[in-house]
Amino acid sequence: MRITVLTGAGISAESGLATFRASDGLWERHRIKDVATPEAFARDPELVHRFYNARRSKVAAARPNAAHLALARLARHHDLTLVKQNVDDLHDRAGSPEVIHMHGSIGGALCAACGHRWPAPAVMAVNDPCPRCAARVSRPDIVWFGEMPYHMERIWAALDQADLFAAIGTSGNVYPAAGFVQHAARRGAECIEMNLEASLNARDFDRQILGPATGTVPQWVEALIDSG
């Protein structure tokens, strides 16, 4: 069976990392457009770096939870394509063999002048010189609002071939990821949503499994492995 899984901020919530759309509409006390857009970076790169430097140290201190570990186990039993929206590295640290980071990674640095990438230091600054071209416009290697997500061709191809599509801990607010369910369903995949509550595009899924990811995901994975 070919399975494509899309994960969002909800899968890392129980590892202590804040989701994006908490009830107050703020992301760790900031409006998303003040820290997660190219315009914000052009206007106030120090603020953007301060925000992501704090986030990077929280990610470093966080540990993969039972849901991350279960998905790593699933990959050992089924043909799994794992696509994540989060910029943390908890799937990688849980042992998932290949993770598609469609929104980039907080562990990466990107030169806004030449596009070169390198591992981000714990504390980044806009003035860090690019190791390739020496320009001083260093930014986190993260896909911001208004930018094109990474690896889209590979992702559409996996969705085309999936027998089963599961979205875990994502609110269905941000495209193109929010449209994956419709694409997979049109190609004949069974579509399952795992979330605390039904997401915005809940009716596009065949079924919902509601509850915290550390409970629902390991149970779902074990059932899939048992069914061969």
Ligand code: APR
């Ligand atoms: N278990 C399962 N689901 C959970 C849990 C949990 N413990 N905690 C929260 N959730 C659910 C919420 O109900 C919500 O639907 O996870 C979802 C998180 O939604 P968002 O915060 O909107 O995160 P996400 O969908 O990943 O955001 C998508 O938006 O800000 C951009 O680029 C950023 O990748 C991000 C994208």
